[in-house]
Amino acid sequence: MAEPFDDALAGLRTQIDEVDQALLSLLNQRAQLAQKVGHIKKQQGSLVFRPEREAKVIAGLKSGNPGPLQNDAISPIWREIMSACRALETPTRVAYLGPAGTFSEQAALGFFGSSLVKVPCASIDEVFHVTAAGAADFGVVPIENSTEGGVARTLDLLLSTPLFIVAETSLNVRHNLLRVRNDLRDIEAIVAHPQALAQCQGWLAQHLPHAERRPVASNAEGARLAAQDPTLAAIASLRAGTEWGLHVVSPAIQDEAHNRTRFAILTHPEQHPSPRASGRDCTSLVVSVRNRPGALHDLVVPLKTHGVSMTRFESRPARSGGQWEYFFYIDLQGHPDEPSVSAALQELRDHCAFFKVLGTFPLDTH
Numbered sequence: 471m472a473e474p475f476d477d478a479l480a481g482l483r484t485q486i487d488e489v490d491q492a493l494l495s496l497l498n499q500r501a502q503l504a505q506k507v508g509h510i511k512k513q514q515g516s517l518v519f520r521p522e523r524e525a526k527v528i529a530g531l532k533s534g535n536p537g538p539l540q541n542d543a544i545s546p547i548w549r550e551i552m553s554a555c556r557a558l559e560t561p562t563r564v565a566y567l568g569p570a571g572t573f574s575e576q577a578a579l580g581f582f583g584s585s586l587v588k589v590p591c592a593s594i595d596e597v598f599h600v601t602a603a604g605a606a607d608f609g610v611v612p613i614e615n616s617t618e619g620g621v622a623r624t625l626d627l628l629l630s631t632p633l634f635i636v637a638e639t640s641l642n643v644r645h646n647l648l649r650v651r652n653d654l655r656d657i658e659a660i661v662a663h664p665q666a667l668a669q670c671q672g673w674l675a676q677h678l679p680h681a682e683r684r685p686v687a688s689n690a691e692g693a694r695l696a697a698q699d700p701t702l703a704a705i706a707s708l709r710a711g712t713e714w715g716l717h718v719v720s721p722a723i724q725d726e727a728h729n730r731t732r733f734a735i736l737t738h739p740e741q742h743p744s745p746r747a748s749g750r751d752c753t754s755l756v757v758s759v760r761n762r763p764g765a766l767h768d769l770v771v772p773l774k775t776h777g778v779s780m781t782r783f784e785s786r787p788a789r790s791g792g793q794w795e796y797f798f799y800i801d802l803q804g805h806p807d808e809p810s811v812s813a814a815l816q817e818l819r820d821h822c823a824f825f826k827v828l829g830t831f832p833l834d835t836h
């Protein structure tokens with residue numbers, strides 16, 4: 471017997487099928503246009519990936535979105551569409567901290583879409599190395615976490631690398647306790663990346679005070695180890711748990727409910743020119759000043775004079791033989807094409823002992 475709503479459902483599904491066909495036809499039209507853009511870029515010898523253009527496409531769609539689709543849905547849908555279009559122009563090789571199931575992999579897929587060539591690396595150092603050597607077009611590295619602050623290894627490597635930042639992306643990071651057994655008994659050690667151990671220290675102190683904290687190269691590596699040893703528990707993503715067939719013993723154990731990690735997308739200057747202004751940009755720098763009274767104050771004066779906002783300020787020891795000298799990592803709002811930003815940068819450059827622009831890039835579109 472037919473259910474009362476069957477006819478209505480069938481009618482709506484027919485309409486959805488028709489809309490899907492129309493969407494597919496439009497998507498193929500879009501893909502053909504992207505191919506044409508790709509041919510022109512090939513003739514010009516210019517690069518396929520344009521983060522500022524992708525940011526503008528998404529921002530434009532969000533601002534004109536009549537709904538009911540939520541604005542948060544726009545970015546992932548169009549990132550995938552542009553990923554597929556980009557792949558028709560050229561393959562994109564992306565290095566990140568692997569193995570499968572890391573948050574870095576999730577960030578890489580979220581940003582570049584799934585039409586990419588994955589280059590999983592064993593460490594953050596390897597991501598820098600592989601990208602600098604040209605074995606990947608882009609590297610994705612965690613740079614900052616909302617609970618733990620800057621990712622020290624990334625900040626240190628940015629100082630000396632020839633790579634620069636062309637884009638950023640961020641993720642809500644939810645950590646889960648994963649294990650072969652589905653309980654908290656007889657856990658001898660927690661294996662995870664030091665950042666994850668730090669982000670969950672309150673929960674661990676309360677629930678597993680006696681288990682050893684054992685730092686490993688990545689959370690997904692911890693999940694791999696936990697899959698082989700029932701005395702271990704890992705802290706990792708649900709993806710990593712599925713990948714290694716582990717139980718989610720406790721979900722969302724991070725101390726901060728809204729734990730976010732920001733990732734930098736790196737490339738080689740010979741591969742990619744600095745992105746043009748998108749209208750909502752960030753310029754990242756690292757500087758040091760000679761240790762004298764008022765040095766830090768002098769650092770912010772050019773920003774105030776030219777009305778440039780600072781959105782991040784973080785210090786790292788300069789490792790200069792116990793001299794208590796520091797490098798300062800600064801994010802400014804704006805692009806050097808803007809006269810105020812360019813003037814502020816010039817003044818800063820003039821009075822810093824060390825000055826390096828790490829990159830100028832469109833702000834995260836999420």
Ligand SMILES: O=C(O)C(=O)C[C@]1(C(=O)O)C=C[C@@H](O)C=C1
Nearest residue numbers: 504507518519520523552555556
């Ligand atoms: O506009 C371009 O330059 C394109 O190549 C097209 C397109 C897109 O699909 O919209 C694809 C890749 C670029 O990163 C930016 C945008």
